[in-house]
Amino acid sequence: MNRTLVRLLQAPSIIVLLMWMIVPLSMTIYFSLIRYNLLYPERTGFVGLSNYEFFVTDAAFPPAVWNTLILVGSVLCISVVLGLAIAILIDRPFLGRGIVRVMLISPFFIMPTVNALVWKNMMMNPIYGLFAVVAHTIGAEPIDWLTVYPLLSVIIIVSWQWTPFAILIFMTSLQSQDQEQKEAATLDGAGFWAQFWNLTLPHLARPIAIVLMIQMIFHLSIFAEIFVTTSGGPGTASTNIAYLIYAQALLQFDVGVASAGGVFAVILANIVAIFLIRAVGKNLMV
């Protein structure tokens, strides 16, 4: 294959993604530099960086950055650790394994909005929800989860959806593990943990990297789960960056400030991309 043909074949994907990035991004950058509020269409004009200043000095900004990091970090930890444990647990022949497997991965196929609605109403509702009923049964006071522990609730809801994704991948990777090697290790007297650290974990390095990378991409911009359950509240307790931008754009009608937030989010995404994705991605593609 000659160079020209290679370039020609690669061009479509690069060009469409470049356009997908540049067109909206340049419009967003343009909006972020002007006065643009849907409630006051008569106020126009170039304002320089004051939209950015407004977005970054907003009292909701530091908690939003913090919540974004906490949310991504905790869901990653929970889903990888829990996913590993469950995948190892079902990595043995037993009665009904197929059904157990189907039950375990099902949450991944549920729409995020449906997931959030089911948890909000039927699980966490302080009066009729199942958590409240269980609390009553054991004689405890029911907790209004979404008000008292909003961020934790969102973490639980997102983890319920994404742990199955981790299970799905780890479970299949475990099937390709060398069984003879494990048997030899058992004969040599290596216990469960010794085998786990020295055989299983190295074997799963690549799948773990994949799970981390794909999940990170999705969790940085989590929106539906927050929108449906807590609306970012109470106050800013469960507001992440994606939700803060939404609040500025569609609740305050301030397109200028929201665009500044969008640009900020893009920068944040690229910082994460450079540090984390690179570390994980290089490992993935050698």
Next chain:
Amino acid sequence: MTDKQILEWKNRFAVIGAWLVAILFFFPIFWMVLTSFKTELQAIAIPPLLVFEPTLDNYTLIQERTDYTQYAWSSVVTSLGGTALAMLIAIPSAYAMAFSPTRRTKDILLWMLSTKMLPAVGVLLPIYLLSQKLGLLDTKIVLVVIYALINLPIIMMILFNYFREIPKEILEASRMDGTSTWNEITQIVMPLAWGGIASTALLSVVLCWNEAFWAINLTSSEAGTLAALVASFSSPEGLFWSKLSAVATLACAPIVVFGWLCQKQLVQGLTFGAVK
């Protein structure tokens, strides 16, 4: 107890544990489906009802109020269309990157992935205005294009890794025989990587089906997908659990069953073919 007996007991506990965890994970879905067959009063009964006389009223009511098949059709068209368009762009590109990599190839792939991290809210307004200008609001076309674009990076990444596992010798041999590039892609690369291509497409279909943000903001009655239908039921019906459950069950059932049927292919795609 002998060592063997201890091992047997450990195994038994593991099996019980596995079943318990599976039931725990599946329970919210089970409960949602169960609630969809209850009346509104039964749905909020305390203590919660496990045994009751099931009713189909919620389902008939939804069908009366909206046209389920129309939303389902939109979901099918946009999921398959978006996936097909993305695959069409991705297969030749990933092929070129995998078989003639340059120093920049990895950087390009990583850059592609980074476009995926851009929060949709940040670019909603420009995209909304553009689709308005082009007269594409509330059409399936706009969703097909956007779904293709947002899934393209992941598709490229997975396909690239699949294609790289094809031994170079096979391609070189066919080139000696004078095979054209087109024939090389369609008759050698695609059949060899078929499992990978199929599983990549499956993952993309699942992601499109569940996509709600763009569907809610860019479509309404004409091209709304099932994800948008659920959202439209969520606010006014927030307190009507059994109707909400029914519409949610209808929206999720096709893709969940689809996922069950394809779970093997799906996993192959996600692990980049590392697991055979």
